[in-house]
Amino acid sequence: MRRTNIYLTDVEQAALDARAAAEGSTRSEVVRSIVDQELNLRPDEQSDVDLALAETAAGLAERARELSRDDVDLHIT
């Protein structure tokens, strides 16, 4: 982990401290938890959607090339 300084308003600091106290946690842990949740940073297992995307990736990539063939901005030149 890296140390990071951020500016918070008095209200934000008070709200963070209240959450930390309620959870028996620290201000840093609460901030990390909020960041993880907001940015969807928690690794998970491959879902059914993931497995389907992995299986169809080659076909989708080929379709992407076909669709972009007549698009001067997006085709591979």
Added chain:
Amino acid sequence: MVIVDDHLALISIAGALPDLGASSPVVTTYSFQYRMARAVSDSAQTGSLSSRLPDPAAALGRVTHPPAYRLVVLDPRSSIDEAIHVATSYRANLLLAELVGAALHHRAAIRVTPGNVGRTWARLMEAEGVDFATVEP
């Protein structure tokens, strides 16, 4: 940072990316995200991959809002100066200008699948000093 094409981006979203020989995070450009989202949406409409893509709406959501721990989509505005340089110097289209512009701006490597390499790409990457290679999916 390593920038990948739409094919590798799909595999990355699915959590099945092979070794890219470059440091993470794995990112892609808006143009490549647009291409893959359009392909997923088209496949849902035509039903061309319906047997293997049973929930196309969920798949499209995964592509348009990928989890950041698997794939980040770069904001094209941050590298517009470099993209314009590439476009004017090499007559590159939007896809290529955005790709190389992002690599220059973020000092990132580029990894693409063999089917997505244009005739002039290797020479352009070498001229701009970009770490560029193809990866078999």
